[in-house]
Structure formats: structure tokens, C-alpha cells
Amino acid sequence: MSDYINSRLGLKLFLSYLVVILVGVVVLLIASQFAVPSAFGRHMMGTGMMMGNGQGQGQGQGAGQSGAQVGLSEFRLSFFEALKYAAFAAIIAAVAVGIFFSRRVIAPLRAVMAATQHISDGHYDERVHVDGADEISQLAAHFNQMAEKLEGVESMRRRLIGDVAHELRTPLTVIKGSMEGLMDGVLPASSETYSEIHRETDRLNHLVDDLQELSRVEARAYQLDIRSVDVSNLVATVVKRLGHQFDDKRVTLTSSLPRDPMQVLADEGRAIQILTNLIGNALQYTPSDGQVSLDVSRVGNEAQFLVKDTGVGIPPEHLAHIFDRFYRVDKSRSRQNGGGSGIGLTIAHHLVEAQGGRIWAESAGESKGSVFAFTLPLIK
Ligand SMILES: Nc1ncnc2c1ncn2[C@@H]1O[C@H](COP(=O)(O)OP(=O)(O)O)[C@@H](O)[C@H]1O
Ligand SMILES: [Mg+2]
Secondary structure (H helix, E strand, O other): OHHHHHOOHHHHHHHHHHHHHHHHHHHHHHHHHHHHHHHHHHHHHHHHHHHHHHHHOOOHHHHHHHHHHHHHHHHHHHHHHHHHHHHHHHHHHHHHHHHHHHHHHHHHHHHHHHHHHHHHOOOOOOOOOOOOOOHHHHHHHHHHHHHHHHHHHHHHHHHHHHHHHHHHHHHHHHHHHHHHHHHHOOOOOOHHHHHHHHHHHHHHHHHHHHHHHHHHHHOOOOOOOEEEEEHHHHHHHHHHHHHHHHHHHOOEEEEEOOOOOOEEEEEHHHHHHHHHHHHHHHHHOOOOOOEEEEEEEEEOOEEEEEEEEOOOOOOHHHHOOOOOOOOOOOHHHHHHOOOOOOOHHHHHHHHHHHOOOOEEEEEOOOOOOEEEEEEEEEOO
């Protein structure tokens, strides 16, 4: 019962009005109990003296009747006098109880208001203490959730700026160093020096492209053209597109599909992008003479794509972060391998989830190869 009352602000307000009225009435009754007799006594004493005088002048019956009238009017006078005091006491009690209740109702609202002000001043760690279960407490709980999200977004923004600045610094330092070397004549003006500079500007270009794509994907500022896509066509396109790079690095790429045709509900271009990304990574992190395989199978009402490689693998402590933006297991190795900035998997993660699938990574550990898997909803 008390839980029910506690969870409803309207009922609480109604009951508090009721309590204020009851307190007023009770105080009025008690006060009048004390005030009426004493006021009546005082008034009767006054008229008693007057009446004694009248009777002394021998006005018999007429005097008795007017005595009753005087008694009634005295009673009325004394009653109103008593009521005045009692009502005063009742009003004071009602105001006190009213203030107490309204403070209790207003206090959490004030807390939310103060917290809002704090957050708009940039203190994103502000939270409201939630007590009870009524609408105001729910508002406070929702407010806390919102504050938590804002804090998350704010820290992500800070981290992103820090990460981007860090990513830009390395190639810029190399370019600047090479240019200074050229200008001072320390570095020879050879094609090697120029191609070094070219490689770094290329890296910057890639980074900017990746960042642009990431911001588009994270803000969902892109259209998905979801339709029925034939899985064997999808696999054939990707294998053909990446075939040359595999041949160049002498890594074999194999693929396998179930015998019966499979149709997934997906955006073909985006599905190709995800596969290209995962298979491209597998190639990048697999040394020559290694193997990469793409296996598609039917699991429940989903198509499961498995990209396995025999490459460098991922130590278990890194697996949980592999889809975070800018996350690279080994930054220097990634740079030497011509790797990107750790955004590719973040984009793939977003794209898979936007199409109603899941993505995950497995690895037995360093140099034990990796498996990247994702699902897409099946039509049949
Ligand atoms: N097939 C793989 N084998 C081993 N490590 C991988 C593989 N794919 C991704 N990684 C690790 O995950 C990190 C993030 O991948 P990704 O987002 O594609 O960034 P990058 O641009 O560095 O390739 C890589 O830096 C690498 O450390
Ligand atoms: Mg990559």
C-alpha cells in the first residue's frame, strides 16, 4: 500500500492536502474545546452582572425572556471569539504541515534543477540522488541516465580529438623531418626520399577518408539499400577483387559455401565492404605462404561468414577492444605492415549491426591465427 502511494505523485499530493485539512480541523476542534468555555464564562460573567441589576428593578417575566436572548447573543459572541483563536491556531498548523509537505515534494525537483544547471556548465559527472519511486524520482533516474550518456559522449569526443591528433602527428613528423633533411641537404634528393614522403601523405589521405567514413557511419548519415542478396555472388565478387593482392603476397585465399543457394537481406555494397575489410585484414596480418579462408554457413535463420587466417593472431587481452576505434594490437607493427589507423573494424562493426547482424573475433593467441565472424539475416 505504502509502495503504491509512494509511486504516485498525484496521490501523494492529494493525501497531503487531506492531511493539511485534517490537521486544521483537529486543531480547530481541540482549540475550540479550550477556548469556547473560557470565552463563554467571561462573557456570561459580564452579562450576569448586568442581568442582576435589571432584576433588582423588578421587571419580572419580560426580564426572563430578554435574559435568554442575551444568553444566546453572548454565546454567539463568545463562540466567534473562541473560533477566532482556534482558527488562527488551525491556520498556523495547516501552514506548517503544508510547508513540510511541499518542501518534501519540491526538494527532489530542486535537486534536478541544480543538477541541470551544473551539467549545462560542463560538469558532466553530476548525478541526482534518487529516493522513492514516484514520478519525480523517475524523472531524477531518467535525468541520471541522460547525464551518463552525455558524459560518455563527451569523453568519447575528447578521446577522439586526442586520437586524431595523435594519428596525424606521426606522418606529419615524418614529412616535416624529410623536408627539413632535403632543405638542409642532409637527405639526398633521391626517389627513395620522395617515395617516403609520398607514402606518408598517402597515409594521411587514408586516415582522412577513414575518419570521414567513420563519422558518417557513427552518425548513421548514410542510406542502406536493403534487399535480397545472393551470397555466392557476394563471395565471388570479393574473392575476385582481392585475388591479385593475395597472389602478390603469396597467401592462398579459399572460400566455401553451402550447396543450396542462400539469399541474405542486406545492402550489397556494404556487405562487400565488410567482407573486403575482414579479408583485407586477414591478408595484412598473415605472413607469406599463409592461408585465409572464407566459409559461409547457415546457422538458424542467419548466414554466418567466417574469415579464418593463419596469421599473427590476437592475444586474448586485446580481443575485447579490437572493434574500438583507433585500437591496434601493435601500433608499430601495424604501421610497418602498411596497416591503417584501427578504424576499419569499427566501421565494419557499425555496418554489420545496422543490417541486423552481429560481429565478433576469436583467436587462440599470438601467432595462432584469427577468426573474424559476422552474421546477416537469411531470407531462405
Ligand atoms: N586478421 C587479423 N589478425 C590479427 N590481428 C588483426 C586482424 N584483423 C585485425 N587485427 C588487429 O585489429 C586491429 C584493428 O583492425 P582495423 O580496425 O582493421 O585497423 P587497421 O587499420 O590497423 O587494420 C589491427 O591493428 C590489428 O592489430
Ligand atoms: Mg584494417
